[in-house]
Amino acid sequence: MSLTISRAFVDAIIAQSRAEYPDECCGVILGPAGSGKASRKKAMVNAAHSPTFYEFDPKDLLALYREVDDQDEEIVVIYHSHTETEAYPSRTDIAYAGEPGAHYVLVSSRKEIAPAIEFRSYRIIDGVVTEEEVSITD
Amino acid sequence: MSIEVRIPTILRPFTKDQKAVAASGASLTALITDLDSQFPGIGDRLLENGALRRFINIYINDEDVRFLGGLEAQIKDGDSVTILPAVAGG
Numbered sequence: 001m002s003l004t005i006s007r008a009f010v011d012a013i014i015a016q017s018r019a020e021y022p023d024e025c026c027g028v029i030l031g032p033a034g035s036g037k038a039s040r041k042k043a044m045v046n047a048a049h050s051p052t053f054y055e056f057d058p059k060d061l062l063a064l065y066r067e068v069d070d071q072d073e074e075i076v077v078i079y080h081s082h083t084e085t086e087a088y089p090s091r092t093d094i095a096y097a098g099e100p101g102a103h104y105v106l107v108s109s110r111k112e113i114a115p116a117i118e119f120r121s122y123r124i125i126d127g128v129v130t131e132e133e134v135s136i137t138d
Numbered sequence: 139m140s141i142e143v144r145i146p147t148i149l150r151p152f153t154k155d156q157k158a159v160a161a162s163g164a165s166l167t168a169l170i171t172d173l174d175s176q177f178p179g180i181g182d183r184l185l186e187n188g189a190l191r192r193f194i195n196i197y198i199n200d201e202d203v204r205f206l207g208g209l210e211a212q213i214k215d216g217d218s219v220t221i222l223p224a225v226a227g228g
Contacts, residue, residue, distance in 0.1 A: 056224070078225055
């Protein structure tokens, strides 16, 4: 298991996490249904506006799933930032993870650590977290 | 009365992988009761202590049921119901 993602998306997610600091930022990367390819990034509003929690606005969530259906896409990546802790799923991340097919990407916006070790990807299925390799393409 | 209910991936093990199922009920409570009788166990994933789970979103057509009276929300023939787990965490 691994995630293949472009350098441009990695940079954009890190930039978004810094722009929205001290709140957590969030979003998705979509791809053609069944492809598993991370091809279209979409930032989402963190309706919780919180440094310790994120939640897609329920109305935005419905619109997102409609859009994904209409365009015959799938949610390949669900990402969010941690503002002061490491890029590892928290207890609530694990409890609420509802997309067994998605890569859950965590980025830490702690500034003192290099981005390379702060951008990590996981599968979260039935409460079990499995970290996977991230391969970044140019 | 038949209502189309769209089922999220995480609940499809209950519906034998069907993305949409038909159910009936004039209120959300009645609809969930019917869903649970067709797909035993699914009700528990939607309700906790008799209330809607905080991190499950249910929509009637385009509206979040929290703005339609929650479990009391009325459903009429031809409505479509969508269930989506919140995308949330800490």
